[in-house]
Amino acid sequence: MIVMILCRPAISERSPAHDLFEVSGLLLVLTGVFGRLWSILYIGNKKNVSLVTTGPYSVTRNPLYFFSTIAVTGAGLFYGSIALAVALCAGSCIVSYYTAKREENDLRSLFGARYGLYVETVPFFWPDFRLFKSEKEVTFSTRPLARTFRDAIFFVMLYPALELLEYLHVNELTVTLFHLP
Numbered sequence: 258m259i260v261m262i263l264c265r266p267a268i269s270e271r272s273p274a275h276d277l278f279e280v281s282g283l284l285l286v287l288t289g290v291f292g293r294l295w296s297i298l299y300i301g302n303k304k305n306v307s308l309v310t311t312g313p314y315s316v317t318r319n320p321l322y323f324f325s326t327i328a329v330t331g332a333g334l335f336y337g338s339i340a341l342a343v344a345l346c347a348g349s350c351i352v353s354y355y356t357a358k359r360e361e362n363d364l365r366s367l368f369g370a371r372y373g374l375y376v377e378t379v380p381f382f383w384p385d386f387r388l389f390k391s392e393k394e395v396t397f398s399t400r401p402l403a404r405t406f407r408d409a410i411f412f413v414m415l416y417p418a419l420e421l422l423e424y425l426h427v428n429e430l431t432v433t434l435f436h437l438p
Contacts, residue, residue, distance in 0.1 A: 289328025
C-alpha cells in the first residue's frame with residue numbers, strides 16, 4: 258500500500274487506458290471474491306476432516322489460493338499498473354505454492370491413497386474446467402462462509418480506497434516518488 262501512496266501509475270489516471278485497467282481490475286477482484294465464496298461453500302468445516310473433490314475442488318486442488326491470486330492481481334490492475342499487478346500476482350503465487358505444498362503433506366497423511374489419486378487427476382493450481390463435477394445438493398456451514406465474506410470485504414474496500422488515492426494523485430495532494438509502468 259505504501260508503494261501505491263508514494264507512486265503513481267505511468268498511465269494517466271485521466272486516460273481511457275487507465276479506465277480499462279480499472280474495469281479489468283475490478284472484474285478480477287470480483288471474480289476472486291466470488292470464487293473464494295464458491296470454494297468455501299464446498300470446503301467449509303470439512304477441511305482436514307473429509308477430502309473434498311467436487312465443485313471448485315474438482316478443477317483445482319487449491320481454488321482458494323487461485324481465486325486469492327486473481328483478486329490481488331485485479332487490485333494491481335485497478336491501481337493502473339501492470340508492473341504492480343504482475344508483482345502482486347507473483348507474490349501471491351509464491352506464497353500460495355509454499356503454503357499449499359505444506360498442506361499437501363498433511364492431506365497425504367490424513368487421506369492416503371485417496372489423496373494420491375486426487376493429486377494425479379486434479380491440477381495443483383491452474384483450473385481445468387473440463388474436470389468439473391458437483392453433487393446435486395451441497396450442504397455448507399455458515400461460520401466459514403461468514404469469515405470468508407468478511408475477508409473478501411478487504412478486496413471490495415480497495416475500490417473506494419484506490420479511488421480516493423487516485424483523487425489525491427490527480428489533485429497533486431500526495432508526493433510522487435516515481436511512476437509505475
